[in-house]
Amino acid sequence: MRIVLLVEGGRRAPQALFTQCAEWGIELQRINLEQDDWTNELEKAYGLMLMLPTWGANAYLSPVALWQQYLQKAAPDIRLIMASFQSDFQHSNHLDILRLTDYSTSWWEQCQLVGHMEELPPLIGVDLSEKLSRFFAGHGQDSIVAVLSRIRLVVQMASRELSKMDTPYDEIYRDLVEPAELAQKWREWRNRWINYYPLFEHTPIATRLKQIAKQTDGVEAWMAAGGKDEEPLRDGSILQVLNEVRTRLQQIENQYVVQKLSHTYR
Amino acid sequence: MIKARTIVVVWSWNRSGLGEGEWHIAGSNHIEDRVVCLDRPASPNALDTLTEVLTDYSRDGGEVMLFLHRHHGYFQDHLKSLIHLPLDDSHGQVQCFLFGEGADEIYLTSNARGLLGTSGTFTANMIFEGQQVESSAIASGERRELKASHFNYVWQAYRQALRRRIYELKEDVLATLAQALPDTVFAPGEVYQVLNLPVNRVLLLRLLSFVGRIRKHSDLAREIRTFERNSNRTLTFDDCGIQLETTHGQAAAEQHAVLAAYILRNVLAKGGEVSILELREKFEELLLQISGLTYHS
Numbered sequence: 001m002r003i004v005l006l007v008e009g010g011r012r013a014p015q016a017l018f019t020q021c022a023e024w025g026i027e028l029q030r031i032n033l034e035q036d037d038w039t040n041e042l043e044k045a046y047g048l049m050l051m052l053p054t055w056g057a058n059a060y061l062s063p064v065a066l067w068q069q070y071l072q073k074a075a076p077d078i079r080l081i082m083a084s085f086q087s088d089f090q091h092s093n094h095l096d097i098l099r100l101t102d103y104s105t106s107w108w109e110q111c112q113l114v115g116h117m118e119e120l121p122p123l124i125g126v127d128l129s130e131k132l133s134r135f136f137a138g139h140g141q142d143s144i145v146a147v148l149s150r151i152r153l154v155v156q157m158a159s160r161e162l163s164k165m166d167t168p169y170d171e172i173y174r175d176l177v178e179p180a181e182l183a184q185k186w187r188e189w190r191n192r193w194i195n196y197y198p199l200f201e202h203t204p205i206a207t208r209l210k211q212i213a214k215q216t217d218g219v220e221a222w223m224a225a226g227g228k229d230e231e232p233l234r235d236g237s238i239l240q241v242l243n244e245v246r247t248r249l250q251q252i253e254n255q256y257v258v259q260k261l262s263h264t265y266r
Numbered sequence: 267m268i269k270a271r272t273i274v275v276v277w278s279w280n281r282s283g284l285g286e287g288e289w290h291i292a293g294s295n296h297i298e299d300r301v302v303c304l305d306r307p308a309s310p311n312a313l314d315t316l317t318e319v320l321t322d323y324s325r326d327g328g329e330v331m332l333f334l335h336r337h338h339g340y341f342q343d344h345l346k347s348l349i350h351l352p353l354d355d356s357h358g359q360v361q362c363f364l365f366g367e368g369a370d371e372i373y374l375t376s377n378a379r380g381l382l383g384t385s386g387t388f389t390a391n392m393i394f395e396g397q398q399v400e401s402s403a404i405a406s407g408e409r410r411e412l413k414a415s416h417f418n419y420v421w422q423a424y425r426q427a428l429r430r431r432i433y434e435l436k437e438d439v440l441a442t443l444a445q446a447l448p449d450t451v452f453a454p455g456e457v458y459q460v461l462n463l464p465v466n467r468v469l470l471l472r473l474l475s476f477v478g479r480i481r482k483h484s485d486l487a488r489e490i491r492t493f494e495r496n497s498n499r500t501l502t503f504d505d506c507g508i509q510l511e512t513t514h515g516q517a518a519a520e521q522h523a524v525l526a527a528y529i530l531r532n533v534l535a536k537g538g539e540v541s542i543l544e545l546r547e548k549f550e551e552l553l554l555q556i557s558g559l560t561y562h563s
Contacts, residue, residue, distance in 0.1 A: 011441055014444045014446075014447045015447075016444075016447035016448050017447075019448075032373065055497070058497070058498060059430075060560075085436075085441065087546060087547070089549070097444055098440065098546060100447065102312055122562050125560075127561075130560075170516070187398075189402060190399055191399045194378070194399070195378045
């Protein structure tokens with residue numbers, strides 16, 4: 001049996017899809033994108049099937065371009081299969097779920113490998129590739145990275161004053177941290193984060209975003225209190241979290257947002 | 267020439283909110299755009315006022331979206347009279363929506379780029395994962411300016427609202443019926459049995475609303491509004507046929523009538539067999555008549 005990984009995308013694939021695939025010699029295996037071990041399954045996979053459009057944040061979403069981009073690097077020799085209820089989806093890798101019996105084993109042979117896939121037709125659903133670009137874009141209120149950078153800059157300066165210059169923290173707090181209104185900036189960050197985070201639940205970056213969410217939860221209390229507590233700044237834990245988050249975001253940006261980098265990390 | 271865009275919101279502005287009046291949109295690209303706040307409960311006088319407002323703001327091709335709050339006593343019949351105003355061709359398009367008693371994209375609490383906050387304001391506080399976050403559509407309170415991104419989002423969302431809601435209904439109906447695959451044809455009454463399962467209750471209510479079978483103030487109306495509130499999502503099709511006719515033309519309204527009749531006869535009753543493929547085709551034919559994007563990114 002050939003293994004095809006299945007991303008149900010917040011929906012429930014009909015049992016007939018599994019049965020029909022088995023008849024074609026394909027074993028469909030659901031994967032959990034929140035756990036990073038799913039990437040190990042790619043090596044032995046014949047393909048990856050997306051149920052389209054995916055559902056998240058109260059909307060139908062189109063994550064195909066992100067998956068295509070990811071697989072072209074991670075597993076260019078597998079097939080990216082797009083399964084949907086759309087009858088007018090013109091692509092050799094599209095599977096019409098309502099007409100499963102129209103397909104045969106040979107159809108799988110004719111599917112294009114993701115490394116050589118033809119251009120995707122317009123897809124219904126919020127374009128997550130576009131959303132991700134906006135996530136990183138340095139202008140407008142959509143940019144989450146810009147807000148995080150402003151917070152990080154304050155924390156970095158305060159940390160340096162504290163550890164390198166031996167300035168008393170009450171002075172640093174009064175002159176630098178308090179005027180920076182970290183609690184407000186942090187609310188702004190969270191506000192933007194909640195706009196984006198649920199959208200990418202069924203994409204290859206879900207694991208990394210979950211890690212970021214977990215990390216930022218750890219600095220929540222300090223930020224909400226406006227950075228009054230000296231200790232987490234002195235022991236470097238706040239800056240460390242912000243640096244790690246920045247690194248993860250940079251990795252995502254480098255991998256998926258290849259053009260028009262309008263925001264510079266500081 | 268750029269057409270003026272006006273959003274008129276009839277809501278509780280006076281009691282503890284910002285009061286009636288006009289707000290402009292920040293940015294040089296939006297000089298002609300505005301949000302007009304009115305606080306007029308439904309009455310013949312209020313309808314006269316709204317007629318004047320719609321006539322006035324739609325002059326010279328101006329486009330207007332009117333939002334009527336249900337708690338102010340507005341319902342579908344009010345939409346009919348306002349949408350069918352006898353305006354000449356020099357007037358732009360007028361669209362009317364009911365909101366409230368549920369979840370609508372115009373609310374900041376439903377959508378971070380909405381417009382309406384709490385208690386007659388453009389600002390809302392929300393709890394997310396135990397944390398309070400504030401969201402505001404105001405760019406400058408002093409200059410009475412709203413953020414362009416919020417205005418644009420609401421404008422786009424409501425312009426596409428029907429197409430999106432119909433598309434989502436199609437997807438959800440097909441996904442539910444597809445669980446019976448490889449069978450693609452259901453015996454008379456069989457689909458209703460599936461829809462009548464508790465797990466499919468919302469879908470059944472959405473279909474009833476789509477075919478216009480949910481009466482104002484009925485138990486079903488209350489039930490679907492509760493689902494809307496709980497899911498932060500608009501599920502009702504209060505004024506579907508009329509909206510389609512005014513915004514997308516007679517062909518769209520006719521296609522809606524064809525699909526609604528099929529659903530009423532075969533899906534919600536024992537009229538005849540239901541073919542999933544035929545049902546999909548009818549949905550797709552309707553969607554073909556509704557121009558524009560389903561979602562904007």
